[in-house]
Amino acid sequence: MGVSVATGAYGISFGAISLAGGLDFWQTMALSLLMFTGGSQFGLIGVVAGGGAPLAGAATAIMLGARNALYSLSLAELLRVRGWRRLLTAQLVIDESTAMSLGRDSERAARLGFYSTGIGVFVLWNLGTAIGLLGASWLAEPRVLGLDAAAPAAFLALLAPRLRGREAWAVALAAAMVALIAVPFVPVGFPVLIAALVGVVAGLLPVRPSTSAPERTESAEEESR
Amino acid sequence: MTPLWIGILVGAAGCYVLKLAGLSVPKSVLERPRLLRIAGLLPVVLLSALVAVQTFSIGSELMIDARAAGLAVAGIAVWRRWPFLVVVALAAITTALVRMWVPGS
Numbered sequence: 001m002g003v004s005v006a007t008g009a010y011g012i013s014f015g016a017i018s019l020a021g022g023l024d025f026w027q028t029m030a031l032s033l034l035m036f037t038g039g040s041q042f043g044l045i046g047v048v049a050g051g052g053a054p055l056a057g058a059a060t061a062i063m064l065g066a067r068n069a070l071y072s073l074s075l076a077e078l079l080r081v082r083g084w085r086r087l088l089t090a091q092l093v094i095d096e097s098t099a100m101s102l103g104r105d106s107e108r109a110a111r112l113g114f115y116s117t118g119i120g121v122f123v124l125w126n127l128g129t130a131i132g133l134l135g136a137s138w139l140a141e142p143r144v145l146g147l148d149a150a151a152p153a154a155f156l157a158l159l160a161p162r163l164r165g166r167e168a169w170a171v172a173l174a175a176a177m178v179a180l181i182a183v184p185f186v187p188v189g190f191p192v193l194i195a196a197l198v199g200v201v202a203g204l205l206p207v208r209p210s211t212s213a214p215e216r217t218e219s220a221e222e223e224s225r
Numbered sequence: 226m227t228p229l230w231i232g233i234l235v236g237a238a239g240c241y242v243l244k245l246a247g248l249s250v251p252k253s254v255l256e257r258p259r260l261l262r263i264a265g266l267l268p269v270v271l272l273s274a275l276v277a278v279q280t281f282s283i284g285s286e287l288m289i290d291a292r293a294a295g296l297a298v299a300g301i302a303v304w305r306r307w308p309f310l311v312v313v314a315l316a317a318i319t320t321a322l323v324r325m326w327v328p329g330s
Contacts, residue, residue, distance in 0.1 A: 006308070006309070009308070009309065009310045010309050010310065012310070013309070013310055013313045013314075017313075023229070027229060027230065027233055030230075030233050030234070030237065031233060031236075031237065034233075034234070034237035034241070035233075035236060035237040035240050035241075036240075037240050037244075039268060039272070040236065040240050042275075043271065043275060044232065044233070044236050046275050046279055048229065048232065050278070050279065050282075050283075050284070051284055053228070053232070054228045054229045054231060054232025054233070055228075055231070055232050055235065057232050057236065058232045058233070058235040058236030058239065059236075060271060060275075061236035061239070061240060062236060062239035062240060062243065063267050063271055064267065064268055064271050064272075065239065065240035065243045065244070066243060066264045066267050066268075067264060067265065067267070067268050068240065068243050068244045068247070069243040069244065069246050069247040069264065070247065070261065070264050070265065071244075071247065072243075072244050072245070072246070072247025072248045073247035073248075073250070073254060073255060074247075074255075075247070075248070076247060076248045076249075076252075077252075079248065081248065086245070086248055086249070087245070089248065090241065090244040090245040090248055091241065091244060093244040093247065093248070144321060144324065145317060145321050146291070146292075146295055146316070146317035146318060146319065146320030146321035146322075146324065147317055148279075148292060148320070149280070149291070149292040149295030149296060149299075149316045149317055149319070149320035150313045150314075150316055150317045151275075151279055152275065152276045152279040152280045152292065152295075152296055152299075152316070153295060153296060153299035153312055153313050153315075153316030153317070154309070154312075154313050155272045155275045155276045155279070156272075156276050156296065156299050156300060156303055156312070157299070157303050157309050157312045157313070158268075158272050159268075159269065159272035159273055159276060160303045160304075162268060162269050162272070163269070168266075168269055171266055171269055171270060171273075172269050172270065172272075172273035173273070174270075175269070175270035175271075175273045175274045175277075176273045176274055176276065176277035177277075178274070179273075179274035179275075179277050179278050180277050180278065180281055180282070180287060183278060183281075183282045183285060183286075183287055184285055184286070184287065185285075187285075188284055188285060191274065191278050191282075192271060192274045192275055192278060195270050195271065195273070195274030196267060196270055196271055196274075198270045199263060199266035199267045199269065199270035199271070200263055200266075202266055202270075203259055203262040203263030203265075203266050204259060204263070207262070
């Protein structure tokens with residue numbers, strides 16, 4: 001329940017930021033109802049608000065949504081849903097519902113955690129979006145209110161929990177650099193897609209065992225330099 | 226249909242297919258570590274790139290303005306593990322205040 005309420009508050013900021021980014025009421029509601037995965041929704045409005053092509057925004061959103069495929073992959077065994085139930089259940093696969101199904105004592109409790117969180121977040125996320133939209137519609141000038149800084153702050157808050165370990169930091173900084181270098185040379189919206197290649201390349205590199213002793217000495221030396 | 230609506234619907238359809246795919250594909254996909262690693266790294270690179278681009282550029286131009294101050298405050302708030310809404314609100318308020326002091330920033 002606490003998770004759903006927190007998400008509702010997060011939905012309010014999504015509604016407000018989306019409106020400031022140039023989407024109208026129903027376009028924003030369509031994102032919350034149909035896309036229903038926060039990071040991707042912010043990704044799409046982020047690209048479009050900067051003047052990027054809507055399809056570049058869609059590509060960014062879809063790549064950000066790739067993690068949901070990992071979640072549903074790991075949930076498939078637990079949920080064992082078929083037919084129309086699978087079609088409906090799929091929409092509920094998000095960060096929060098997955099997290100709330102993990103680490104439960106029984107399969108029953110895990111399923112209950114998944115569905116109660118998934119449905120609760122769906123309702124409150126959409127309610128929050130609508131409130132944010134209605135609340136922000138009377139705001140005059142988004143730039144005067146600093147709302148153009150709200151979106152990157154939201155991305156930073158989404159990014160922070162994923163920055164575990166040196167590899168994640170290195171990959172994140174490399175992606176930020178690549179995107180900024182690309183800004184003057186490619187159409188708006190594409191720097192972010194080019195930065196995605198950093199993730200692909202990093203993922204293809206051989207994994208270095210980060211816990212081995214030689215690695216640790218090496219990194220200690222690097223830091224002392 | 227406007228291009229924006231097409232982008233919204235294409236993006237929503239893509240995200241839904243990804244959610245559905247995991248429930249539908251055979252378990253053997255889990256044995257492809259590189260694919261899993263890339264899917265795990267994508268949110269990190271995309272979010273990081275979005276932070277950088279939306280803070281330090283307008284259109285095709287790089288610039289440092291009041292948003293950088295907003296992001297710095299957001300960074301402190303995130304580090305202190307303050308709630309999401311607080312992080313976002315502090316960034317907006319800081320940016321607005323800097324713009325009041327430094328017109329045009």
